[in-house]
Amino acid sequence: MRYRCYLPFLTLLAGTLMLATTGGPPTQRTGVPGEAGGATCAACHTNGPAVNSDTRGRLTIEARDYKPGVKQLIKVILEHPEATKWGFQLTVRSAADMLQQAGDFTVTPTIRVRCAASGANAPCNPGETQFASHVLASTYIGQRNRAEWEVEWTPPANASGSLIIYAAGNAANNSSTNQGDIIYNANRTIGAENCNLAKPAISAVANAATAPAGPLSANTLVAIYGGGFQPAGSRRTVSAADITNNRFPLELSCVAVEIAGRRVPLTYLQDNQINAQVPTVSDRGTVPVVVVANPGTPNERKSDATNITLQATSPAFFRFGGNAIAATSTTREYIANPSTLAGARGARPGETIALYATGLGLLEPVYQAGEIMDSAIRVREAAQIEWAGTVLSAADVSYAGAVPGAISGLQQINVRVPMTATPNAGNIVRVRAGGVLSPEGTMIFVQ
Template sequence: MTRRIILALWMAGLIRAQSSTPLKVTPSSLSFAYTLGDAKLPAAQTLSVSGPAGGTATVTASGGLWLTVTPASGALPVSAKVSVNPTTLVAGVHSGTVTVAVAGLDPVVVAVSLVIKSPPSTLAASPNPVAVTYVRGDANPSPVTLSLTSSGGLLAYSVAVAGAAWLAAAPKSGAIFPAFPSTVTLTVNPAGLAPGAYKGTVTVSAPQAANKSVTVTVNLTVNPGIPTLASLWPSRITQGAGPVTISLSGGNYFTGTVVKAGTTALTASYLGPNAMTAVLPANLLAAPGDLSITAENPGAGGGTSQARTFSVLSSSPSIGAVVNAASYLAGPVAPGTMVTLFGTALGPDALATFSPPSGGGTIATTLAGARVLFGSTPAPVIYASASQTAAMVPYGVAGQTSVAVKAEYNGVQSPAVTVNLAQSSPAVFTASGNGTGQAVAFNYDEATGAFSLNSESNAAPKGGIVVLYATGEGVTSPASADGQIATQASPAPIPTATVHIGGADSEVLYAGAVPGLVTGIIQVNVRVPQTPPAGKAVPVLLFINGVQSQAGVTIATR
């Protein structure tokens, strides 16, 4: 009897020892990272599961179809592969879980995060290369305007000229605001140069840009008459169009200049030494492809210009995402918000930006053949390209909870996507262009009236004034007009704007329209409070009508 009791107790202890073996899952959390547009998906990660011998584990993923795990079950120990597919997901943090369960034991939940970032801003300079032809004895060539653009946030830049004493560029530094190109004027003084080919470079450097710098090659040809072809307008059309008249801009044209598409001479009209038009016949536009356009001055001393590409397109527009242009986050947007559309065939291959009307006026709702429709209302278009277009949400959508958005290019519309609406959706522009990090901010010197870019090396003093830029304020009072270029500060600045710097309430001196920019982009002048600790990355939050701007935006204070 005693032996039987001892054996029973020993077996019970063994069972308890077996069942007390814990369920162990490593690692305890998983994190994946992805940048929009990257062709390579994040690598799969492995969960190691151990527990009672002979036990069976089930492994399940939740949070979205973008998260998968395999195998779904197996005898312990188990190695489970966790994979993510960010395709079609928008920028931001996406969360999910992987749950591991074994009968009789508490399940283990592993948190999974997928951080999707927007690509950094890219610096672009146009035209590039620049070709200048000089005929000896003529007046000096006209200055060339170099257009500097940023694909996202504000970029501070500097300009350096090398390899040519005859080439100059001004200004030497500046800033490029999103959707508002900066210009650098290139001047050529060929005095004393013998006939021949000359080359100089203009390097535009922007440390915050993804590509850091752009080198523009300037080619000067001193001879009696080779024409230049700087640009075409338009530069693309949908296949099947009838005859299309294109405008050629360049130099050294005359009445005998011949315009060609490949080897086909076109019917051309001479407008002046720097401009011509030519007609592309329907047969050249029947199939998709690229046409090489040149201008040729026949005869002695003449020659053929550099080629420009005219594209015949066949694809229809498609919208992949609609995000706030400042935060680069998807979500509800307010009337007047600047938004960015990502997709395909949204506009021309080369970035097109609007030309601000002189003395105010409104921004057009069509740019280089591109339009954005909110319901049936066309939106003012800030810039347009094949993969990315920015527009201002029409104020007329106020009162609705959502709106159907379509992109249109050369009369062909995309399928609609639904965008939710809100009274306000504030977001602060950042120097990185992805909605996080250093804000687009300027320090204001009350003594001198000078502005300087806020940065780690140029922090704002406590008690000093910092100027921020944002969008998403919503409907204003008095009402703002769609696409209106502000000519003065708002007569009635937004009354409900508040700012927290380092978590402390800050005195808002002004919050309203920015003279020279489109209504819907606002300027917020705020005084840095005395209480929060100074630092290189002090958090900044903007509140409008109680709605908070995106987290992760900072300024430097001292």
């Protein structure tokens, strides 16, 4: 027997073998405990490796905490080096009662939604369980290594405690049979984000690399100081679930920020500080900064605006602490005085080290604020390094630009340490970009 599936499937066999592509897999195959015996796609895709046992691949669910009633994306990522056709099924349940559906899925050109055990197409009746899955076009036939689906999901209108997302995925071999496919199963718990922040207040906006407030520039990483940005004592970093289309989120944990009238990417939040990035704008001069609490909810509250000044560049070095420039060797050792930073070492005259900065101006080509860099793109304006007051030759500054894998506002400058650098001492190092010199006093310790 080639197909060892349960009975309803046998009746389908008589008419067509195209179940998974035309009809799609039956519902209730996401591995929800207590539902159809916790079955996954492996109920029929039987002769591949046991579920999740092929560690060359994986199934990942990405989702952030939900805001009651506010639609969000759930991402399903299925990876395997050999698969050439892909499928999935996903459902969201109450953690308190796994058989209770939570929220609604939206039908889109790439996502099919079916209801309950019957598998009837959406719209589903209230209270029925819902299952989002691929359609033929989103089995991505011939695609290698990974497939990704974005499911639009509207959470319940009222906070419903923790919810669990269940998904099963089929990394298939495009045989048009249920043979030799590789099945994965995963779940992810998310919580309710109760947006009930009070009106926030801004006290200062500064280059994230250097505390004193001063002019800023497009794409510079900034810190916004003030209060009411999160409940006291809580902090929020960005995780993979917050990243969509390779970009940092414009909203994080009930907070958004507008600079020059645009929502900007956020990288970190705590009650009295927000880390963000100036948008990719050509504005010069005075522009407003506003923090928006509970954005998009009836509870939305905006801070009073604070003005900042934008110019073409606003360079500053990140620091390890004190005046020590954040720097690494080519093998990623920290470069600093080892007596102030454990494990670090001083720079060696003649070696090339990387210094980390922000505010060197736009990249060429321009990357937008919030984008995660896929390659080493140089800054538009030449960056000059002043080492102990002397401008280094262009040949000594081999690169100034983005850091692959990091947000577009973080910059790296590769500098050859002069043979004349003063040993066993901090050497004053500054960067000039677009005619603007970074704040004074920053140092590289030379051994």
